Amino acid sequence: MRKPLTAAHTGCGIHPDNTLASFFEAMESGAQIAEVDVLVTLGGTAVLLHDHSPALLTCTYEELNAPEVRQSISPIYSEHEIATLEQILRVSDSSGMLLNLDLKSTDAIGPTAKLIYQFAAQKRVFITGASESMTARYPDIRVMYNTPDVWTDGKGERYVEFADAVCRKAQIGGYAGLNMESSTCRQEVVDRAHAAGLLVWVYTVNEPQEMRRLIGIGVDAITTRQPSRLLSIHEE
Numbered sequence: 001m002r003k004p005l006t007a008a009h010t011g012c013g014i015h016p017d018n019t020l021a022s023f024f025e026a027m028e029s030g031a032q033i034a035e036v037d038v039l040v041t042l043g044g045t046a047v048l049l050h051d052h053s054p055a056l057l058t059c060t061y062e063e064l065n066a067p068e069v070r071q072s073i074s075p076i077y078s079e080h081e082i083a084t085l086e087q088i089l090r091v092s093d094s095s096g097m098l099l100n101l102d103l104k105s106t107d108a109i110g111p112t113a114k115l116i117y118q119f120a121a122q123k124r125v126f127i128t129g130a131s132e133s134m135t136a137r138y139p140d141i142r143v144m145y146n147t148p149d150v151w152t153d154g155k156g157e158r159y160v161e162f163a164d165a166v167c168r169k170a171q172i173g174g175y176a177g178l179n180m181e182s183s184t185c186r187q188e189v190v191d192r193a194h195a196a197g198l199l200v201w202v203y204t205v206n207e208p209q210e211m212r213r214l215i216g217i218g219v220d221a222i223t224t225r226q227p228s229r230l231l232s233i234h235e236e
Contacts, residue, residue, distance in 0.1 A: 004215060006230045007033035007100055007223040009204055010048075016076040018048035020083040020091075027097055029227040034092070035100040035203075037129075038085055038108045046085035046111040049073075050104060085112060089119045096124060100201075100223070103129040113138050128179045128201075135174035144179035144201055145170040151184050163189035167196050177201060177220065182210060187217045194218070208233060 006029075011017035013025030018037055026034035037050040045061035053073045055064055061084065063069060070077035085101070092099065099121070101112060109131065116125050116138075127134060127143040135143050151162040166189065170178055177199025178189070185202050193200045202214055203223035211230050214222055224230050 002218055003234050004219050005033055005098070005221040006031040006227050006234075007035050007098075007201070007203075007221050008227040009035050009223050009225045010037070012225045012227055016074075016080065018050060018083065019076070019080040020087060021080060023048075023083065023088055023091070026227075027092060027095060030231050031227040033098040033100050033126075033221060033223075034088075035102060035223055036085075036088060037102045037104050038112055039104050040108045040111050044111045046108055046115060048083040048085065048088065052105065085115055086118075089115055089121055093119055093121075099125045101125060101127050101129075103127060103131060106130045106132055109134055109137075113141060116141055126176065126201075139174060142176040143174075144177050144199070145173060145175040147178050147180045147184060149181045149184065159186060160188055163192050167192045167198060170198050171196050179203070182214060182222075185214065185217070185219060190217050190219060205230075 008026035008029045008031035010022045010026055012029055013022060015021035015025060023034060036048050038046050039049045039056055040046050041056050041061045041064050042058060043060040055069060055073060059069060065082045070082050103112060116122060122140050127141060128146060131143045147166045151159060166178055178193055179201045182202040182205045190200050199220040201221040202219050205211055205222050205224050206226045211233050222230060
């Protein structure tokens with residue numbers, strides 16, 4: 001049985017999501033992939049944030065990272081500076097760790113691609129999230145197609161149609177694979193994706209039973225806040 005890659009969701013340890021400290025925890029967890037969320041400031045600096053803030057429209061990174069401004073975004077920034085994507089690419093460069101950059105806005109596409117090229121990181125980066133037109137603009141950067149979170153027609157009778165449709169869309173769009181909410185992922189879609197040369201990634205999986213199910217159907221990567229749990233299951 002193939003072992004899917006373990007993708008550590010930032011915030012998998014004691015530190016808050018999308019901080020530099022949480023990224024180091026992901027790197028140290030034993031996972032092969034670290035997942036971070038990316039938005040962009042005024043002036044085009046890619047930063048690690050999950051939720052949009054009005055301050056992103058009015059502040060450069062330096063202004064945004066001022067203590068009084070960043071603390072207005074979240075109390076966690078009283079103890080942590082706002083991390084930049086450049087920092088993440090720099091600190092992980094020598095490790096060769098794979099990165100899942102989950103873009104939260106299409107405004108982040110250009111600044112993110114620029115940094116990927118700057119660090120020659122095309123072979124260790126995967127893009128999820130807001131990636132409209134990215135496969136055409138940057139064909140050497142691997143982008144995952146984000147499948148719908150709901151597939152059923154209410155009667156649970158159309159899964160094969162769903163599987164065929166998402167695989168076809170990923171192929172036509174030049175995507176590297178599917179990025180799926182775990183409950184929507186079944187054997188039929190994994191089989192069809194692999195037959196088409198597509199990867200299948202699932203998120204965000206923390207329960208052992210669901211981890212074992214997804215390992216059993218052959219997914220390629222599992223994003224989790226419990227990387228040590230998933231790695232232990234691999235050793236069973």
